[in-house]
Amino acid sequence: GLKALLFDLDGTLAETEELHREAFNRAFAHFGLPLYWDQDTYARLLWTTGGKERLKRALEETPGAPRLTWEEVAEVHRYKTGVYLELLRTYGVALRPGVRRLLAEAQEAGVKLVLATTTSPENAEAFLEGTGLKGRFSLVLAGDVVARKKPDPGIYLLAREALGLAPGEGVVVEDSRNGLLAGLEAGFPVLVTPSLYTLDQDFREAQALLPHLGDRDNPAPVLQGPRAG
Numbered sequence: 447g448l449k450a451l452l453f454d455l456d457g458t459l460a461e462t463e464e465l466h467r468e469a470f471n472r473a474f475a476h477f478g479l480p481l482y483w484d485q486d487t488y489a490r491l492l493w494t495t496g497g498k499e500r501l502k503r504a505l506e507e508t509p510g511a512p513r514l515t516w517e518e519v520a521e522v523h524r525y526k527t528g529v530y531l532e533l534l535r536t537y538g539v540a541l542r543p544g545v546r547r548l549l550a551e552a553q554e555a556g557v558k559l560v561l562a563t564t565t566s567p568e569n570a571e572a573f574l575e576g577t578g579l580k581g582r583f584s585l586v587l588a589g590d591v592v593a594r595k596k597p598d599p600g601i602y603l604l605a606r607e608a609l610g611l612a613p614g615e616g617v618v619v620e621d622s623r624n625g626l627l628a629g630l631e632a633g634f635p636v637l638v639t640p641s642l643y644t645l646d647q648d649f650r651e652a653q654a655l656l657p658h659l660g661d662r663d664n665p666a667p668v669l670q671g672p673r674a675g
């Protein structure tokens with residue numbers, strides 16, 4: 447039977463990417479980098495998961511941008527993380543519909559909850575604290591805990607191993623194609639709730655595709671993503 451639900455954070459538990467985007471742009475200004483990510487640019491760059499990896503790629507494809515070393519990329523990214531944490535504390539972030547209830551009911555039913563996110567561990571911790579979800583998750587895996595980020599299945603394989611799960615004993619919940627592929631490759635069925643930045647992605651292999659995790663009869667407002675016109 448079902449023993450665990452494994453959740454992505456960004457886009458799945460909450461719409462956090464606009465805060466990330468703002469934090470990146472403030473970091474670029476701080477370091478004088480010739481980059482500014484508008485929503486269309488960010489939608490394209492999100493295909494590269496992980497902030498450091500995303501920044502490295504953007505620098506490589508921007509004519510005239512400096513070629514930073516990995517350590518310099520990491521330094522810009524540390525600054526970005528600081529800004530992100532401050533934005534998160536200042537503005538907070540709302541959980542997507544149904545998330546709080548599903549987590550509570552799963553825990554009540556003895557189903558283990560796992561957070562498996564590409565974002566940095568301090569971001570995940572601050573998010574859990576800020577939303578009052580800290581005690582819910584029995585395992586939090588974040589950022590560089592794996593060498594390769596989603597769509598690589600590494601983070602979900604690590605969770606499987608840590609909890610001693612057979613593939614059929616867990617369900618992954620994701621919002622992006624990268625996350626879907628990571629979950630599938632680790633052997634889990636994947637439920638997808640597309641987010642603002644992933645609305646037009648291909649989810650044909652998903653076990654289930656729902657607009658959100660909330661009440662069917664009490665739907666959330668229609669999503670209006672940057673790619674949805």
Ligand code: XBP
Nearest residue numbers: 456466495496497563564565566625
């Ligand atoms: C989320 C990411 C992260 C965030 C930024 O992907 O790719 O990079 O955009 O976080 P997913 P960091 O939802 O698939 O986990 O800058 O801390 O990496």
Ligand code: MG
Nearest residue numbers: 454456457621
């Ligand atoms: Mg996501």
